[in-house]
Amino acid sequence: MPHLPVDVQALGADFLAFSGHKVYGPMGIGVLYGREELLLTMPPYQYGGDMIEYVEEQSSTFADLPNKFEAGTPNVEGAVGLAAALDYLEGLGPKNILRHxxxxxxxxxxxxxxxxxVTIHGPRDTVERGPVISFAVEGCHPHDVATILDCHGVAVRAGHHCAQPLMHYLKAPASSRVSFALYNTPAEVDILIASIYDVRKWLGYGS
Amino acid sequence: MDLSTLYTEIILQHSRNSQNRRQLPCATCKERGHNPTCGDDITIELQVEDGRVVDAAFTGQGCAISQASTSMMIDLVRGKTTAEAQQLIDMFLAMIRQELGSDVDLNVLGDAIALQGVAQMPARVKCAVLAWHTFQEAIKTGA
Structure with a gap:
């Protein structure tokens, strides 16, 4: 999400989770899908308001799905924002977004x-990659690359990307990673490329 | 942020061609410092005799800021007593935290004064302070 169409039925997924901020929604909310037959057998993980059915002195029964798992005060503004973001993406069409x-x-x-x-990590085509490219600039540490690109208005991520074993395998201290989203344009790719030349200049390599 | 205040000639020199990047055959203490989130990884070796840092050197890898900062710190502490070195380190860390008054003479920090601009870049502070914290650990445990 949101780069590839996801069909939990086709996947046969028991559970699937994704974050709101990855689909242009608010932070602090996300989606946890669970197969109904599994959710029905699971006890609540948290107790609180709106998740009970009957409460006796020595026993209680719990509300139906999904309330059983939604104890307490809900993050209403997060849910409304997330729903709006998903509607927006649905309106654009996941296939159109991916193509762009x-x-x-x-x-x-x-x-x-x-x-x-410049060394590109991974395949050189888009058959086996999503809209992200990890790369290395010879002689320039990824954190310096990121700082200098940042000053050109280009935000990339630099670091281990939560994949330290892969970095060892690549014999890289870290990597820089550019990712593309529905709001990016080819002109911004041109700015990225020009700025990468500038990185080398700032770090004393001429061009 | 103006890049010219960060990627200065002096920082590039220290990060790429430092005389301090070597191993120390007579080291009396050694400490590894690491920024796990970004991969800066340095080892500082010190030769401390009678409470004085006779020599110091480093090995490792990382971004230009972390490597330059390490080399600059080594220039600064070499020949100083550990107490003097500690004072300078406190001063450097206070400079990065922007806690120093305008009346403080930063020139005693030598080339490390060039890292002043890092205070404006929260994402790079940990690169600049790594060596200085590592030195503190080294003399705490080794000297």
Whole structure:
């Protein structure tokens, strides 16, 4: 989410979780899908308001799904914001979003491939990759790359990306990673490429 | 943030061509410092005799800021007593936290004064302070 269409039925998923902020919704909310037959057998993980049915002195029964798992004061504004974000994405069409993102990815891959001192981690095409590209700039640590790109208005992530074993395998201290979303444009890819040349200049490599 | 205040000639020199990047055959203490979230990883070796840092050196890898900062710190503490070094380290850390008054003479920090601008970049503070904290650990445990 939101880059690939996800169908929990087709996947046969028992559970599926995703974060609100990854689908352009608010932070602090997300979605946890669970197969109904599994959820019915599970006890509440938290007690509080609105999750009970009958309460006796020595026993109680719990509300039906989904209330059984939604104890206490709900994050209403988060839920409303998340629903609006999902409606927005649905209106644009997940396939259209993916096509746009992969066009940008293909363009950026082509441009990055032409720079001799840039190494692209992973495949050079968009068949087996989503709209993200991890890369290395020879002689420049990813954190310096990120700081300098930031000053050019380009936000990338730099670091281990929660994948330290992979970094060991790549023999990289860390990597820089650019990701594309529905609001990015080819002109912004051009700014990224020009800024990467500037990174080398700032770090004393000429161009 | 103006990049020219951060990626200065002096910082690039220290990060890429430091004389302090070597192993110390007569080291009396050694401490590894690591920023797990970003991968800066340095080892500082010290030769401390009679409470004085006779020599110091480092090995490791990381971003330009962390490597330059380590080299600058080593220049600064070499020849100082551990107490003097500690004072300078406190001063450097206070500079990065922007806790120093305008009357404080930062020139005693030597080349490390070039890292003043890092105070404006919260994401890079941990790169700049790594070596200084590592030195503190080294003399706490080793000297």
């Amino acid at each position: 993102e992969l066009e940008l990815t293909a363009y950026a891959l082509a441009e990055l491939s032409r720079i001799p001192w």
